[in-house]
Amino acid sequence: MPELPEVEAARRRIERGALNRTIEAVTYGDDITHMDLPDRAALDRFTGTQFSTATRHGKFIFAGTQGGPWMMIHLGMAGSIRVMDADEVDADYIRLTVAFEGGTRLTFRDPRKFGEIVVVEGVEDYVAERGLGPDALTIGDNAFADVIGGTRGAVKSALLAQSKLAGVGNLWADESLYRAGILPDARACDLDAGRIGQLHGVVGDTLKAVVDTDAVYSKLPADWLIHRRDEGADCGICDGAIGKTKVGGRTSYFCPDHQTGG
DNA sequence: TTTACTGTTAGGAC
DNA sequence: TGTCCTAACAGTAA
Incomplete structure (x- = not known):
């Protein structure tokens, strides 16, 4: 996996x-x-x-x-x-x-x-x-802002593009956006610099936390999306319910209540 | 039996 | 010229 x-x-x-x-x-x-x-x-x-x-x-x-x-x-x-x-x-x-x-x-x-x-x-x-982009764990703030913030398409698709950012896949893209409060289909270029910077921090924290468990998901915090990738499940962050959609052809789970666009 | 899948890429559309 | 999107790859498991 x-x-x-x-x-x-x-x-x-x-x-x-x-x-x-x-x-x-x-x-x-x-x-x-x-x-x-x-x-x-x-x-x-x-x-x-x-x-x-x-x-x-x-x-x-x-x-x-x-x-x-x-x-x-x-x-x-x-x-x-x-x-x-x-x-x-x-x-x-x-x-x-x-x-x-x-x-x-x-x-x-x-x-x-x-x-x-x-x-x-x-x-x-x-x-x-x-043609791989910088590794997702070591990319700097400016490079992240350029490569993700400069994308016109969906922010999730940008995170998944290995030519822009190497290492993020479907699960941890969803997790990062859920924790950063950003909708997966938000246009990346509509997000202001603050939110892009925050997203960079969350992507790094998310990946590091999973690395620290040796990728044993049961050791990850209970409020994470990884434990509730089911349509209709309770959101771990707010009172919403988890939704399911396709972004760039990939199944995407998200919370329509606390995740927002632009 | 049907459907979905945590990745990558070629080819076509814009 | 880019950039983006879709379908296809092969096999298993629910």
């Missing part, structure tokens, strides 16, 4: 369990038809090397070897990453496995096959090549 916080949790799992171990082999899982995975030769470049670092930009993870290639992992709609001990049994839908000496292994699971793995030579070049 990967947006920035879920991807960050995955990155941390790699950092905790998969660095500085010698890679014995990288193997494909069953049924990798239609998937975007590196070819055999590209994967073989990792054999005998070790991952020494794991970084993230938006929803993209990069596991890097010392002076060598990086393995870029994108989890798509339903991908996940786990570091398994030698005695643990694989789940279903494993598409790629990085096996380390001693039996520990990094598994990439992706039932829906929307994920992607690419062998890249450098992170910054790849981020530029994909």
Whole structure:
């Protein structure tokens, strides 16, 4: 369920369990038809090397070897990453496995096959090549105001555009707008500088809070939208009831009472 | 059986 | 030239 916080949790799992171990082999899982995975030769470049670092930009993870290639992992709609001990049994839908000496292994699971793995030579070049905007956790106030406030379309669509701001997806876009009191279909350019600044703060706080729980939603505050994404549910902030609509083709939950436009 | 889905992108409309 | 919107991708689960 990967947006920035879920991807960050995955990155941390790699950092905790998969660095500085010698890679014995990288193997494909069953049924990798239609998937975007590196070819055999590209994967073989990792054999005998070790991952020494794991970084993230938006929803993209990069596991890097010392002076060598990086393995870029994108989890798509339903991908996940786990570091398994030698005695643990694989789940279903494993598409790629990085096996380390001693039996520990990094598994990439992706039932829906929307994920992607690419062998890249450098992170910054790849981020530029994909056309990603600044990471949502580190973007500055001015850049946020330019890139979101300058959009003529719906503010939620702007938050979701990875070319403007990398990392925010459907769930946390809704959550941020709910907490900032802004309707998802408000035109971004109709919001004054104060509200755009406030939205920036709320987006950052929201993502950080989810990262801090390692993306375990049950640990998030009870008044958050994540616990009431149901049409007609009680709003956690005011006396309103949660509504449901489509913005930019994406299902959007919001409170028509305390969230406002322009 | 039908429907929706937490992401990305190509192609067409404005 | 941008910018924005929609449909499509593939598979599962409710």
